[in-house]
Amino acid sequence: MMNGLIEHLALGFSVSFTLQNLFLCLIGCLTGTLIGVLPGIGPLATIAILLPLTFNAEPVGSLIMLAGIYYGAQYGGSTTAILVNMPGEASSVVTALDGHAMAREGRAGKALGISAIGSFIAGTFGTLIIAGLAMPLAAVALSFTAGNYFGLMVLGLTLAIVLAGGSLLKAVCMLLIGVVMALVGADPLTAQARLTFGSPVLYDGFDMGIVAMGLFGITEILRNLELREGRPVVRTNVGQLWPNWQDMRQSAGSIARGSVVGSILGILPGNGVILAPFASYALEKRLARDPSRFGKGAIEGVAGPESANNSAAQSAFIPLLTLGLPATATMALLGGAMTLHGVSPSPQVIDRHPELFWGMVTSMWIGNLLLVIINLPLIGIWVRLLRVPYRLLFPTIVLVCCIGIYSLASRPSDVIQMGIFGVAGYVLVKLRLEPTPLLLGLVLGRLLENNLRRGLVLSRGDLLTFISEPLTLVLLLFAVVVFVSAALPQFARRRELLVADD
Amino acid sequence: MGENTKTGTNLPPYLRIDVLSGILVSILALVIWFGSASLPVGELRYIGPGLLPSVLSAVLFFCGIALIVIGLTQTAEAERVFIAVRGPVVVGTAILFFAVTIRGVTLGPLAIPQLGLLVTGPLTVIIAGMGSAEARLRELIILGIALTAAGVLVFADVLSMTVPVFPGILESEIVVAWGVDWPQRIAVAAYAVIALGLWIVFKPKLTGQKNNTEEEQL
Numbered sequence: 001m002m003n004g005l006i007e008h009l010a011l012g013f014s015v016s017f018t019l020q021n022l023f024l025c026l027i028g029c030l031t032g033t034l035i036g037v038l039p040g041i042g043p044l045a046t047i048a049i050l051l052p053l054t055f056n057a058e059p060v061g062s063l064i065m066l067a068g069i070y071y072g073a074q075y076g077g078s079t080t081a082i083l084v085n086m087p088g089e090a091s092s093v094v095t096a097l098d099g100h101a102m103a104r105e106g107r108a109g110k111a112l113g114i115s116a117i118g119s120f121i122a123g124t125f126g127t128l129i130i131a132g133l134a135m136p137l138a139a140v141a142l143s144f145t146a147g148n149y150f151g152l153m154v155l156g157l158t159l160a161i162v163l164a165g166g167s168l169l170k171a172v173c174m175l176l177i178g179v180v181m182a183l184v185g186a187d188p189l190t191a192q193a194r195l196t197f198g199s200p201v202l203y204d205g206f207d208m209g210i211v212a213m214g215l216f217g218i219t220e221i222l223r224n225l226e227l228r229e230g231r232p233v234v235r236t237n238v239g240q241l242w243p244n245w246q247d248m249r250q251s252a253g254s255i256a257r258g259s260v261v262g263s264i265l266g267i268l269p270g271n272g273v274i275l276a277p278f279a280s281y282a283l284e285k286r287l288a289r290d291p292s293r294f295g296k297g298a299i300e301g302v303a304g305p306e307s308a309n310n311s312a313a314q315s316a317f318i319p320l321l322t323l324g325l326p327a328t329a330t331m332a333l334l335g336g337a338m339t340l341h342g343v344s345p346s347p348q349v350i351d352r353h354p355e356l357f358w359g360m361v362t363s364m365w366i367g368n369l370l371l372v373i374i375n376l377p378l379i380g381i382w383v384r385l386l387r388v389p390y391r392l393l394f395p396t397i398v399l400v401c402c403i404g405i406y407s408l409a410s411r412p413s414d415v416i417q418m419g420i421f422g423v424a425g426y427v428l429v430k431l432r433l434e435p436t437p438l439l440l441g442l443v444l445g446r447l448l449e450n451n452l453r454r455g456l457v458l459s460r461g462d463l464l465t466f467i468s469e470p471l472t473l474v475l476l477l478f479a480v481v482v483f484v485s486a487a488l489p490q491f492a493r494r495r496e497l498l499v500a501d502d
Numbered sequence: 503m504g505e506n507t508k509t510g511t512n513l514p515p516y517l518r519i520d521v522l523s524g525i526l527v528s529i530l531a532l533v534i535w536f537g538s539a540s541l542p543v544g545e546l547r548y549i550g551p552g553l554l555p556s557v558l559s560a561v562l563f564f565c566g567i568a569l570i571v572i573g574l575t576q577t578a579e580a581e582r583v584f585i586a587v588r589g590p591v592v593v594g595t596a597i598l599f600f601a602v603t604i605r606g607v608t609l610g611p612l613a614i615p616q617l618g619l620l621v622t623g624p625l626t627v628i629i630a631g632m633g634s635a636e637a638r639l640r641e642l643i644i645l646g647i648a649l650t651a652a653g654v655l656v657f658a659d660v661l662s663m664t665v666p667v668f669p670g671i672l673e674s675e676i677v678v679a680w681g682v683d684w685p686q687r688i689a690v691a692a693y694a695v696i697a698l699g700l701w702i703v704f705k706p707k708l709t710g711q712k713n714n715t716e717e718e719q720l
Binding site: 056170172173176183187189192194218221390394395396399403406407410415418420422430433449452456460 | 661
């Protein structure tokens with residue numbers, strides 16, 4: 001087992017340590033941080049915007065680059081949270097509490113430093129967890145029947161909408177719309193045009209990249225536009241970058257605990273990545289000798305949540321890479337990108353494309369290392385970038401999105417689609433209909449229908465036989481229990497408090 | 503945004519978030535149902551392409567109705583909807599403009615010529631930029647030209663993506679003799695020089711404005 005693991009990791013490093021892939025990883029981390037640093041743009045929007053950049057490389061390279069963008073975006077979000085107290089995404093809200101307090105005291109550098117070190121340690125831990133869990137989990141998943149898969153997907157989607165926060169009913173609506181959107185286009189069996197309303201553009205179905213860029217990239221811009229621009233006060237006095245020995249000793253425990261908490265929560269469908277920093281913060285506050293320091297610049301309050309955030313971001317890959325089921329919208333986007341490269345996420349990926357799988361896993365570690373190395377010296381650039389006014393930033397992003405989408409297939413209709421989804425996404429958000437479940441539905445819809453069809457063919461059209469497979473039954477029952485308990489009033493109130501943003 | 507103080511029970515139904523989202527969802531459900539009604543549903547043993555869309559549209563419709571009912575019966579927790587018009591309309595227009603002019607399209611009797619990135623780029627930036635209440639035309643012109651130069655360099659030259667660079671009329675004139683790369687690079691250099699020149703010319707005005715806003719903040 002152990003030998004096998006080392007062998008696999010060696011194979012992985014032989015792929016990810018080529019000059020080209022290292023370069024792609026570096027570019028991914030850099031561009032990811034670049035966009036992720038911009039206030040109000042979370043990891044999901046960042047990946048959506050940068051997706052077209054990765055399509056030129058071969059599959060392994062482009063996935064390595066995408067993963068790099070993902071970490072870069074996460075890291076960029078924390079930088080913004082610490083420097084300007086404007087968390088770009090829900091998962092760095094907690095970082096802003098103590099991180100920004102540290103920045104006000106002129107200790108921004110230490111906050112950024114400890115967050116980078118903590119993230120690296122947690123990322124290493126998360127990578128090892130993936131490497132260790134992937135093989136056994138994929139082996140289990142390989143024995144799944146179509147019915148089991150259907151059950152698992154229903155459970156995953158249920159958990160995703162239950163944990164996403166906001167109105168449950170609205171989340172269900174968005175999920176259903178997403179699933180229906182996935183069905184638009186040629187029927188996979190009969191090639192009949194479905195729901196195309198006679199339009200040849202829709203015959204190929206909705207492209208996830210375009211939908212995501214509209215719903216998350218453009219929508220995000222429209223949402224930020226209506227906020228009157230209060231010029232963010234950027235702390236220019238960053239102070240000493242490297243935490244000293246005492247800081248390290250103080251935060252070592254927090255980093256360790258954060259890594260463990262994060263990697264467990266990250267596997268959960270829905271928003272484990274968002275829950276993780278909150279959980280870690282609460283834990284650190286409870287364990288602290290003097291809890292009153294929290295919120296006033298406690299270094300543990302940055303180290304713990306940042307580590308948790310990063311290890312969760314890492315272990316969120318597990319369901320996607322081993323079961324082929326994306327647990328969060330971000331993973332759905334990455335899964336979609338894999339499919340575009342002809343490697344659809346499934347338990348078979350490890351066996352069929354070992355170089356791709358292990359290359360990607362090891363590049364995650366390299367990506368985390370690169371972030372520590374490149375980002376601390378580049379802090380000055382990020383600070384300067386944060387001072388660019390939004391009125392100049394957003395037309396830039398619009399143009400980049402337009403060129404990016406157009407260059408994918410040279411189809412003007414793709415650009416128009418992106419615009420329509422951008423405006424539609426804005427209206428949806430204004431109506432408190434969060435588009436995140438829609439993206440999950442869009443990615444999983446086809447798979448859901450295929451497994452339902454296959455399962456029903458195998459059980460000769462008997463719905464009872466289909467459902468009564470023991471594992472399918474358990475999974476479906478569990479989904480029902482989760483859903484019903486979430487709908488109960490006492491849980492419903494607590495759920496509404498969770499922020500729905502990935 | 504605070505001029506309308508109506509909240510809770512006083513809020514008319516057509517301004518309530520939940521009522522409006524319910525209506526939107528129900529309409530979508532009806533559209534889906536309408537679109538899938540003609541598709542064969544098949545049987546359980548071999549389900550047809552129409553089964554899932556029809557079933558899902560029915561569920562969706564009930565969810566939409568439920569949302570409307572919830573919205574109508576809300577008392578204190580009813581929320582008013584606020585939707586800005588300027589941003590979405592202007593940015594949407596910019597994107598549409600990019601789509602129809604980058605390569606040019608023929609829409610029935612209307613033939614829109616190819617403007618290429620060199621013309622479409624700056625105009626898209628300027629139009630989109632107008633979506634902000636704080637837009638300043640001079641800034642946007644410089645930004646548009648500079649960004650276009652960078653865009654041609656990165657996307658067309660370095661990443662060699664297929665984006666039309668020159669307007670249709672110009673393209674037919676030059677490409678043959680000079681090859682593909684050099685005309686692009688010359689255009690990039692020219693744009694960079696223009697952007698820099700404009701920046702120097704406008705600089706007193708731009709920095710003047712900038713100082714004003716910074717003072718406002720302080």
